[in-house]
Amino acid sequence: MKLYDGGRAPNPRRVRVFLAEKGITVPTEQVDLGKLQQRSDAYTAINPMQRVPALVLDDGTVIAESIAICRYFEALQPDPPLFGRGALQSALVEMWNRRVEFHLFLPVATVFQHLHPAMKIMVDPQVAQWGEANKPRVFDFLRFLDGELNGRPFVAGAQYSVADITAFIAVDFMRVSKLAVPDELVHVRRWHEAVSARPSASA
Amino acid sequence: MKLYDGGRAPNPRRVRVFLAEKGITVPTEQVDLGKLQQRSDAYTAINPMQRVPALVLDDGTVIAESIAICRYFEALQPDPPLFGRGALQSALVEMWNRRVEFHLFLPVATVFQHLHPAMKIMVDPQVAQWGEANKPRVFDFLRFLDGELNGRPFVAGAQYSVADITAFIAVDFMRVSKLAVPDELVHVRRWHEAVSARPSASA
Numbered sequence: 001m002k003l004y005d006g007g008r009a010p011n012p013r014r015v016r017v018f019l020a021e022k023g024i025t026v027p028t029e030q031v032d033l034g035k036l037q038q039r040s041d042a043y044t045a046i047n048p049m050q051r052v053p054a055l056v057l058d059d060g061t062v063i064a065e066s067i068a069i070c071r072y073f074e075a076l077q078p079d080p081p082l083f084g085r086g087a088l089q090s091a092l093v094e095m096w097n098r099r100v101e102f103h104l105f106l107p108v109a110t111v112f113q114h115l116h117p118a119m120k121i122m123v124d125p126q127v128a129q130w131g132e133a134n135k136p137r138v139f140d141f142l143r144f145l146d147g148e149l150n151g152r153p154f155v156a157g158a159q160y161s162v163a164d165i166t167a168f169i170a171v172d173f174m175r176v177s178k179l180a181v182p183d184e185l186v187h188v189r190r191w192h193e194a195v196s197a198r199p200s201a202s203a
Numbered sequence: 204m205k206l207y208d209g210g211r212a213p214n215p216r217r218v219r220v221f222l223a224e225k226g227i228t229v230p231t232e233q234v235d236l237g238k239l240q241q242r243s244d245a246y247t248a249i250n251p252m253q254r255v256p257a258l259v260l261d262d263g264t265v266i267a268e269s270i271a272i273c274r275y276f277e278a279l280q281p282d283p284p285l286f287g288r289g290a291l292q293s294a295l296v297e298m299w300n301r302r303v304e305f306h307l308f309l310p311v312a313t314v315f316q317h318l319h320p321a322m323k324i325m326v327d328p329q330v331a332q333w334g335e336a337n338k339p340r341v342f343d344f345l346r347f348l349d350g351e352l353n354g355r356p357f358v359a360g361a362q363y364s365v366a367d368i369t370a371f372i373a374v375d376f377m378r379v380s381k382l383a384v385p386d387e388l389v390h391v392r393r394w395h396e397a398v399s400a401r402p403s404a405s406a
Contacts, residue, residue, distance in 0.1 A: 048347055049302060068298035075290030087278035095271035099252060130333040144251055
């Protein structure tokens, strides 16, 4: 198999951190997003959505979408469980991963895509008003998350999960979007320090 | 358990169609979105995201997010499988469900939320330029999907799955967003007719 990876972009990083937590190594090939290589004919043939990452299996089957790739490896190697175990825990991890995706990761990415000058070549049209409208959403969700993390160590409960990976990378991505976690959100800051200290964080 | 449902809104409908395909009946309570009841104190205590649906278990645990609720029922009652079986099929269903969510369902919802006058009370600010920018995304994805459905009966492969539910409801939702599937996309139209003819479609 081969993983088409995308350097510092947040979605490829989700898969790399996931694999590091699992202790899985996969041959990778870098797709140069700065050169818009994800829109090349060669890569479009692999993933018509022109997005990274994508995993190509030995028989040529392509699995795109970060979380689909993560789920594939979770099924191949269930330990340590990063999507929860059992009906309830799995549902709660899914709930939290989605809450973080839709109310933190997506707004942070929207601020970047619609306000950062470097994204002009990739996002057409950039809608500055939409970028601005997403800033308060980021802080609303972080305040909510801070209350939740007051009562437990990780985003979805007592165990580190894929929801922590999504949230951790979204928070790191805030810097590029010129946003910062407010000082008073002490539980988010404590959690972010803890997940950043894991060996997987450098993946 | 009790399912907090939301009438004609697309996300609650995803769960109802899923349950109908499984043959599962759950006691429900309607949340009146027209009256913004999802923002009431009572409902905010159930789901702080102020969104429907939400499933409350007998011990008070809340599972929010449509797909998290679906996964919970999939784990309780695996037949018929709607998230795929085995590592590869499950990953492909996840990939397709996410492609449909991000490149069809979300753009269709964005057109509705940012351009429909009735959504002014719920979406602040409405950004008309962002609504307009999402129209071509809908058609780009439908054209891509049409090519895929040329070779297989359902969105994620040979079997009906949750990706069909997401896509079917997104296509139905196009009407409210004043968008229509172009006549020439014959494979999408054939697929939409087939999924619309299933008994679950009226759920």
